[in-house]
Amino acid sequence: MTVVAEPPKKLVCWSCDSENDADAQFCANCGKLQPYTPADYFAFFGLPRRFQLDTAALEKQFYRLSRKFHPDLYARASAEEQRWSLEKSSVLNDAWRTLRDPLARTEYLLGLVGIRLEAQSRDASDRAAENGTAKPQVVPPDLLEEVFELNMQLEEMRMAKAGGAGDPEVRGSLEAAKENFDRQLNASEQDLHALWSQWDHAAGANDGATQQAAQQRMVDLLNRRSYIRNLMRDVEEALKN
Amino acid sequence: MAYSDKVIEHYNNPRNVGQMDKNSTAVGTGLVGAPECGDVMRLQIKVNPETRVIEDAKFKTFGCGSAIASSSLATEWVKGKTVDEALEIKNTDIVKELALPPVKIHCSVLAEDAIRAAIGDWKKKNVGAGEQASAQVAVAAN
Numbered sequence: 098m099t100v101v102a103e104p105p106k107k108l109v110c111w112s113c114d115s116e117n118d119a120d121a122q123f124c125a126n127c128g129k130l131q132p133y134t135p136a137d138y139f140a141f142f143g144l145p146r147r148f149q150l151d152t153a154a155l156e157k158q159f160y161r162l163s164r165k166f167h168p169d170l171y172a173r174a175s176a177e178e179q180r181w182s183l184e185k186s187s188v189l190n191d192a193w194r195t196l197r198d199p200l201a202r203t204e205y206l207l208g209l210v211g212i213r214l215e216a217q218s219r220d221a222s223d224r225a226a227e228n229g230t231a232k233p234q235v236v237p238p239d240l241l242e243e244v245f246e247l248n249m250q251l252e253e254m255r256m257a258k259a260g261g262a263g264d265p266e267v268r269g270s271l272e273a274a275k276e277n278f279d280r281q282l283n284a285s286e287q288d289l290h291a292l293w294s295q296w297d298h299a300a301g302a303n304d305g306a307t308q309q310a311a312q313q314r315m316v317d318l319l320n321r322r323s324y325i326r327n328l329m330r331d332v333e334e335a336l337k338n
Numbered sequence: 339m340a341y342s343d344k345v346i347e348h349y350n351n352p353r354n355v356g357q358m359d360k361n362s363t364a365v366g367t368g369l370v371g372a373p374e375c376g377d378v379m380r381l382q383i384k385v386n387p388e389t390r391v392i393e394d395a396k397f398k399t400f401g402c403g404s405a406i407a408s409s410s411l412a413t414e415w416v417k418g419k420t421v422d423e424a425l426e427i428k429n430t431d432i433v434k435e436l437a438l439p440p441v442k443i444h445c446s447v448l449a450e451d452a453i454r455a456a457i458g459d460w461k462k463k464n465v466g467a468g469e470q471a472s473a474q475v476a477v478a479a480n
Contacts, residue, residue: 236371244400245378327376
């Protein structure tokens with residue numbers, strides 16, 4: 098799916114009737130707060146849908162808008178303006194929390210283009226049950242094999258540690274495993290940045306095929322990360338006890 | 339969130355934990371995972387080629403208590419059933435039996451997936467031996 102830029106609509110100020118950009122938060126002419134219309138987080142900040150984002154600029158924008166939307170400023174305004182200021186303040190906080198975090202932002206933008214990470218496994222199960230076929234795994238089989246194998250090794254180490262046998266040795270292998278997962282997480286972050294750049298570049302060039310390929314690789318990468326994160330948590334727990 | 343007594347019982351005394359030779363033609367292996375929670379589940383069945391009855395089942399699951407209980411229960415249920423009967427097992431049956439809360443339903447889905455994957459693997463291995471399975475169709479469709 099390509100993300101097509103919507104034709105620019107205009108927003109007519111409720112107070113002074115002048116025309117504004119569709120995503121204007123305040124009227125450019127009279128400065129009045131404009132109604133809250135549900136928008137995605139990128140549109141809310143007036144940003145294009147891109148994975149790469151200048152978070153320092155976003156932070157400035159967030160603080161600026163927090164002050165300007167603040168409900169205290171509208172204590173004597175109309176009931177509608179009071180409601181808009183509350184709604185906008187709340188969306189602003191959600192949007193900021195989501196967009197500033199690289200992984201949350203990635204999942205969010207993937208969601209906007211129709212990929213629901215949380216539901217992909219369930220959706221595949223439902224389809225498989227309907228046609229009576231074995232479910233195509235959303236995770237590549239070799240990754241499942243690898244994760245299973247790592248879990249087996251980890252369990253052995255934990256059991257050896259619980260048995261008190263060769264404690265320093267087991268500790269060493271647990272720490273090595275932790276380092277390995279750490280490395281993999283770092284490497285996957287690098288890969289993710291490269292995919293962001295591919296997708297963003299393709300979005301600018303209206304290259305839907307490249308965008309789709311990059312999206313799919315992002316999904317695989319995020320799935321892999323969620324497994325590694327779990328393994329990491331187990332390793333850390335084993336090292337603590 | 340509290341686990342039901344049945345989940346705790348299966349968690350403390352999991353049935354049929356183990357491994358079978360995945361290269362044996364009588365054995366079907368299903369390895370499935372849910373990336374959203376990081377669980378992996380391996381379920382294996384040993385099928386009598388004459389009667390198509392599942393004579394033995396083993397599992398190994400890395401995941402939460404509900405995932406372990408779901409796969410433990412799945413191995414108990416498939417044993418003694420024919421592969422076709424086993425395909426009738428639905429995740430909702432597992433939910434009911436274990437009284438799983440809504441947030442843990444995906445664990446039962448995973449167990450159902452594992453049964454299907456194991457049977458699919460067994461059928462694929464035995465296509466030549468008169469097994470004209472839906473698995474074959476599925477493979478051809480890929």
